[in-house]
Amino acid sequence: MALATPIAPENEGALARAIAEAYEAGVPLAIRGNGTKESLGRPVQAAAVLTTRALTGITLHSPSELVVAARAGTPVAEIEASLATKGQHLIAEPPDLSALTGPGEGPQTIGGVIACNLSGPRRIALGAMRDHVLGVRAVNGMGEVIRSGGRVLKNVTGLDLAKLVAGSRGTLAVMSEITLKVLPKPERTATVMLRGLDAARGIAALSAGLGSPFGVTGAAHLPAEAASRAGLGERTATLLRLEDFADFIPRRTQALAAALGEFGPAEILDEGPSLPLWRSVRDAVPLGVGDGEAVWRASLRPSRGAAFAEAVSRAFPARFLFDWGGGLVWVVGPATEPAHRSVTEAVRSAQGTFWLVRAPPALRAAVPGLPEEPAPLAALTRRVKHAFDPKGILNPGRIFAGV
Amino acid sequence: MIALPTPDPSVLARREAIVADLTRLVGAANVIAEPARLKPYETDGFTAYKRVPLAVCLPDSTEGVAAVLRYCTRNGIRVVPRAAGTSLSGGALPLEDAVVIGVARLNRILEVSVEDRLIRVEAGVTNIGVTRAVEGEGFFYAPDPSSQLACMIAGNIAMNSGGAHCLKYGVTANNLLGVTLVTPDGEIVELGGGHLDTPGYDWLGLICGSEGQLGIVTEATLRILRAAEGARAMLVGFRATDVAAAAVADIIGSGIIPVALEFMDKPCIRACEDFAHAGYPLEAEALLIIEVEGNEAEQDALLARLETICRRHDPLTVRIARTAEESAAIWKGRKGAFGAIGRISPDYLCMDGTIPPARLPEAMRRIEALSRQYGLMVANVFHAGDGNLHPLILFDANDNESFARAEALGADILRLCVELGGCLTGEHGVGIEKRDLMREQFSPADLAQQARVKRAFDPGWLLNPHKVFPPEFAQAA
CATH class of the missing domain: 3.30.465.10 (Uridine Diphospho-n-acetylenolpyruvylglucosamine Reductase; domain 3)
Known part of the structure; x- marks a missing residue:
């Protein structure tokens, strides 16, 4: 997007004025933070770029109330570092996908991960980014400041527009400030690792672990190639993470390993190797994405993960990484329309969904980046978009062509 | 009293034809139209308001629900959805000109x-x-x-x-x-x-x-x-509400997130003890019930840590359950709290505001002052970890003036929650009860945005039409 200097408001008032002017003039805006997630949607045809990168700063952190608030352009890393000083963290451990998407123009912002609802391995146990959004302040497509939710942990007052705006990728409103629930960082992390299982057996082991009472907070399966890239050697690796008080971890890892006895002997990784390993799984680094490749993120029932991967493999030589107990399948393959059609078809058979998160702009413009909605739902999408952004000036076409 | 809309006379006049159409759509067995059988549907858990609906439909399939909704929308008939009717905010309160669509027969x-x-x-x-x-x-x-x-x-x-x-x-x-x-x-x-x-x-x-x-x-x-391997509770009585609130902050700040962290004030402790004989400390001004999960050794470790934290706040009593039975005994009073209050006063309003937990001492002080000002007793029992308050306002339903005061006191308590940085409702919903207070929490732009989203689904504003939104926002497209 080679455009004039982006509009970079430094406060919410300026953000609202910029959007109000664009609304008056009917000028479409491309909405971004630091542009790290450009490849996570369709290319936007816009006359100007509006960035939240100058809206920065943590505005609230109350550890005993489990709440943090920050302006939308605040780097995620800054929030994580600040929380860590009080022994807390972001619950959904949002990934840094720059290994797939390139570096962008600066560090990823909290607005970006909320707008894309991106969650890491802990999603399986403790919810998605959007689950921890307590409130947002945002500007709609008419330049009006709207608030939804607040700063308390329990709130059912009115329609939950905060959840709707989270995940809407800048197409409904531009967030200016976000309030999140946070949790104490667990004292200790460890991993129970099983080796040499195929995807179906690996996912069965993950299901057994997630169905145990030991509090598994990460459940991933790495095919041999991914395991090798993660420095684990040339055999598949099935990983189950425990995070808890330090004095609980030895008993829990042993009990979990024993409960998974039928899947073979388990290796226990302590915190030293566990932390970088799970960061690498979080960021999908073991996929080893190269030039000319596309990446799809399929979300489906864990029990259908292995069959889905087999179906895709029959269509093209694909590489995989399984997270969320097998319910999140990262797929790498050629950035071509036939490959995309195969993924779309395999997802449909598995009754799941997908998201094309990396592809050249031409492919992202040509194919739907997620399953097409049935007509009644597509009509609701258009009407809800219109309810926030009647002139269609916010990130037009970013999620669906023409919306 | 909250104003309810005037029934549409043209719909009331068509009542027999509408009932016949509904019967054709979902079968006579799934339509209720006789006055005696409609009576149980006139209210929900928020019993201060009552309206007998035009008819009740209890379809036994999704397609049945769809047929009735399509019919009502096309014919401009209001619809009130209903499940078990336990709403404490009047979420399922019918209207005289509305068809209630219940899901009770969809129970597989x-x-x-x-x-x-x-x-x-x-x-x-x-x-x-x-x-x-x-x-x-x-x-x-x-x-x-x-x-x-x-x-x-x-x-x-x-x-x-x-x-x-x-x-x-x-x-x-x-x-x-x-x-x-x-x-x-x-x-x-x-x-x-x-x-x-x-x-x-x-x-x-x-x-x-x-x-x-x-x-x-x-x-x-x-x-x-x-399910976790096991769970156990402890009970701690404190000399003052402020002290209990400080203990709550220390617990969360320590890195322990208990699976439950419940708070009761003195009036509630007394009512529960009289009712359940759970051995609650009657001399305490505030009581916490804290539950942790894990295996036996982990429970012991967590309860010991929690005891250390609570001891720093000079508690009057600390009772740690050693068995599941002792845990159940600790929970017995809390679980019967609403029933216990019901014994003191047959009528009470259960409020549901949330506040930032750090503002708990101030909230308690000011609720007590409001209680004195209005001359009505308020008992507090709530989820302390997340600041979701449940002040119970005791009143006499046979006395209209007492009810009016209770409603006004409730509104003031909810205004206080908003003023302290919280919200009107943590889990009961806005319903009819808090509809007009929405202006306290939201700006006109916020409410107009919510109303536009509502209209994206329901352009005719026919679905549960008199709830959630203040009347000036509740307009059809």
């Missing part, structure tokens, strides 16, 4: 998948019915509102219900994977499914807590969780 368990950790149910299954369907496998459904024996999943979704254990396990929105939604024009749409995240708009997040404003949920896919 459709699928249990332990390997995918989910259950698919029709929306008229009770909350406890979900846990009962999976507890044999060692699993449970996390949201546990105190009405869980009666309340239904459709209502839980409509109100985004919580419960005593949501500090750790989240509320309904965090445990919902998919729904079948019937829109006001009778379309059946599937939102979400058996998977976790969907990359389009977060329809589930919007539908959850939408109080029957956007459509009627007929089926749901819910996350089920493996």
Whole structure:
């Protein structure tokens, strides 16, 4: 997007004025933070770029109330570092996908991960980014400041527009400030690792672990190639993470390993190797994405993960990484329309969904980046978009062509 | 009293024809029109308001719900959705010119998948019915509102219900994977499914807590969780409310998130003790019930840490359960709290505001001052970890003046919650009760935006039409 200097408001008032002017003039805006997630949607045809990168700063952190608030352009890393000083963290451990998407123009912002609802391995146990959004302040497509939710942990007052705006990728409103629930960082992390299982057996082991009472907070399966890239050697690796008080971890890892006895002997990784390993799984680094490749993120029932991967493999030589107990399948393959059609078809058979998160702009413009909605739902999408952004000036076409 | 809309005389005049049409659509067995059988549907858990509906439909299929909704929308007839009718905010209160569509006959368990950790149910299954369907496998459904024996999943979704254990396990929105939604024009749409995240708009997040404003949920896919190895409770009595509140902050700040952290004030302690004889400390000004999970050794370790924290606040009593029976005894009074208050005063309003927990001491002081000012007793029992207050205002329903004072006191308590940085409702919903207070929490632009989203689903503003939105925002397209 080679455009004039982006509009970079430094406060919410300026953000609202910029959007109000664009609304008056009917000028479409491309909405971004630091542009790290450009490849996570369709290319936007816009006359100007509006960035939240100058809206920065943590505005609230109350550890005993489990709440943090920050302006939308605040780097995620800054929030994580600040929380860590009080022994807390972001619950959904949002990934840094720059290994797939390139570096962008600066560090990823909290607005970006909320707008894309991106969650890491802990999603399986403790919810998605959007689950921890307590409130947002945002500007709609008419330049009006709207608030939804607040700063308390329990709130059912009115329609939950905060959840709707989270995940809407800048197409409904531009967030200016976000309030999140946070949790104490667990004292200790460890991993129970099983080796040499195929995807179906690996996912069965993950299901057994997630169905145990030991509090598994990460459940991933790495095919041999991914395991090798993660420095684990040339055999598949099935990983189950425990995070808890330090004095609980030895008993829990042993009990979990024993409960998974039928899947073979388990290796226990302590915190030293566990932390970088799970960061690498979080960021999908073991996929080893190269030039000319596309990446799809399929979300489906864990029990259908292995069959889905087999179906895709029959269509093209694909590489995989399984997270969320097998319910999140990262797929790498050629950035071509036939490959995309195969993924779309395999997802449909598995009754799941997908998201094309990396592809050249031409492919992202040509194919739907997620399953097409049935007509009644597509009509609701258009009407809800219109309810926030009647002139269609916010990130037009970013999620669906023409919306 | 909250103003309810005047019934549309043209709809009332068509009553017989409408009942005949409904009968044709879903069968006589699923339509209620006789006055005596309509009477039980005139109110819900918020009994101060009553309106007998035009008719009640209890379809036995999603298609039946769709047929009735389509018919009502096309004919300009208002619709009030209903599940078990346990709403404490009047969410299921009918109108004289409205058709009630109930999901009570949609009560089948459709699928249990332990390997995918989910259950698919029709929306008229009770909350406890979900846990009962999976507890044999060692699993449970996390949201546990105190009405869980009666309340239904459709209502839980409509109100985004919580419960005593949501500090750790989240509320309904965090445990919902998919729904079948019937829109006001009778379309059946599937939102979400058996998977976790969907990359389009977060329809589930919007539908959850939408109080029957956007459509009627007929089926749901819910996350089920493996139960912990065990749980045990402790009870701590404090000399003052402020001190108990400080202990709560210290507990959360210590890195321990108990699975439940419940607070009761003196009037509530007394009422519960008289009722349940749970051995609560009558001399305490405030009491905490704290529950932790894990195996025996882990429970011991956590309870010991919690005891150390509480001892720093000079408690009057510390009672740590050693067995499941002792835990149950500690919970006995809390679980019977609403019934216990009901013995002191047959009528009470249960408020549901949330405040930032750090403001708890100030909130307690000011609620006490308001209680004195209005001359009505207020008992407090609530989820302390998340600041979700439940002040119970005692009044006499046979005395209109007493009820009016109770309503005014309740409104002032909710205004206070908003002023302290909180909100009007943590888990009961806005319903009819807090509709006009929405202006206290939201700006006109906020409410207008919510109203536009409502109209995107329900352009005719026919679905649960007199709730949630102050009247000036509740306009058809």
